[in-house]
Amino acid sequence: MTTMADMLPRGGEMPASDFLKLLISVIRAEDSYGNWEGKADSDLLAEFIVTPEERRAIPIIGDPDPDLLWRVEKFYEAIALLLERRTGAMAAQMSRIHHEGFGRIVLISGRLVVLSKHVRDIHRFGFESFAALAEAGEALARDAADTVARFPDAARA
Amino acid sequence: MTTMADMLPRGGEMPASDFLKLLISVIRAEDSYGNWEGKADSDLLAEFIVTPEERRAIPIIGDPDPDLLWRVEKFYEAIALLLERRTGAMAAQMSRIHHEGFGRIVLISGRLVVLSKHVRDIHRFGFESFAALAEAGEALARDAADTVARFPDAARA
Numbered sequence: 630m631t632t633m634a635d636m637l638p639r640g641g642e643m644p645a646s647d648f649l650k651l652l653i654s655v656i657r658a659e660d661s662y663g664n665w666e667g668k669a670d671s672d673l674l675a676e677f678i679v680t681p682e683e684r685r686a687i688p689i690i691g692d693p694d695p696d697l698l699w700r701v702e703k704f705y706e707a708i709a710l711l712l713e714r715r716t717g718a719m720a721a722q723m724s725r726i727h728h729e730g731f732g733r734i735v736l737i738s739g740r741l742v743v744l745s746k747h748v749r750d751i752h753r754f755g756f757e758s759f760a761a762l763a764e765a766g767e768a769l770a771r772d773a774a775d776t777v778a779r780f781p782d783a784a785r786a
Numbered sequence: 787m788t789t790m791a792d793m794l795p796r797g798g799e800m801p802a803s804d805f806l807k808l809l810i811s812v813i814r815a816e817d818s819y820g821n822w823e824g825k826a827d828s829d830l831l832a833e834f835i836v837t838p839e840e841r842r843a844i845p846i847i848g849d850p851d852p853d854l855l856w857r858v859e860k861f862y863e864a865i866a867l868l869l870e871r872r873t874g875a876m877a878a879q880m881s882r883i884h885h886e887g888f889g890r891i892v893l894i895s896g897r898l899v900v901l902s903k904h905v906r907d908i909h910r911f912g913f914e915s916f917a918a919l920a921e922a923g924e925a926l927a928r929d930a931a932d933t934v935a936r937f938p939d940a941a942r943a
Contacts, residue, residue: 723880723881723882723890723892724880725881733878733880735880737899739899740899740902740933740937740940741898741899742897745897779943780939780940780943783898783937786937
């Protein structure tokens with residue numbers, strides 16, 4: 630039986646999104662040897678997609694895969710760039726992730742923690758669709774911008 | 787030839803210091819099996835002492851020793867406790883240390899980065915004397931308390 634979901638490409642339609650554009654650019658920035666030049670954007674982002682069935686199948690024991698931690702880092706790097714574009718505040722990323730998959734990720738501007746995210750089951754980091762990935766990034770960048778607006782002096786300190 | 791320095795115990799006199807007391811207590815808190823019960827405080831802190839001659843002899847290549855990173859963590863943990871005692875602000879530690887020995891260590895209270903320290907040559911972390919260790923900890927706790935006083939709302943957020 631063929632369902633609608635089978636006919637859509639994996640991750641669904643790629644929405645127009647500032648966040649996705651920045652995420653793609655931070656990933657392409659690491660392609661020093663041009664190996665990914667022929668790759669479509671949807672291929673570069675493919676590993677950010679995890680369907681609910683896949684999510685359930687991912688074991689949450691064992692050290693998180695370095696490639697996964699790399700994707701988490703690029704995700705927050707793109708949020709930092711979007712924040713900078715919208716507010717001018719430059720943010721540095723720090724994380725403390727236990728090998729069992731829980732931890733905390735922060736973005737810091739000046740003296741201000743503009744984003745603080747406690748994570749668990751980091752092994753299962755991923756999004757159902759490109760639209761969900763874009764929304765998650767945009768929402769976090771918006772929260773960060775709100776925090777900068779709330780404590781502008783600390784962000785500039 | 788016997789010099790004055792040869793006659794003093796390693797690390798010199800142990801000064802009365804709230805910071806040193808807290809540092810000793812965070813170290814003893816990890817002694818689950820009571821192995822260190824017979825150890826003097828000066829023995830517990832002995833590895834925080836690095837003389838200038840020793841410092842020069844420490845290679846700054848290779849991954850930093852896990853025991854050293856543990857000492858760095860305890861040092862900032864004691865600063866966080868001293869800050870809490872003096873201001874009521876509880877601080878969490880995060881660090882990002884490159885295996886080449888440079889990086890950044892922060893203490894975060896609420897939304898505020900109360901302490902931000904860029905480190906390099908972490909391989910050589912240590913102090914000439916107990917007095918220097920105490921002073922360094924007290925000075926950083928004082929800076930952190932000043933930052934809390936400057937941005938009290940962000941620290942409570």
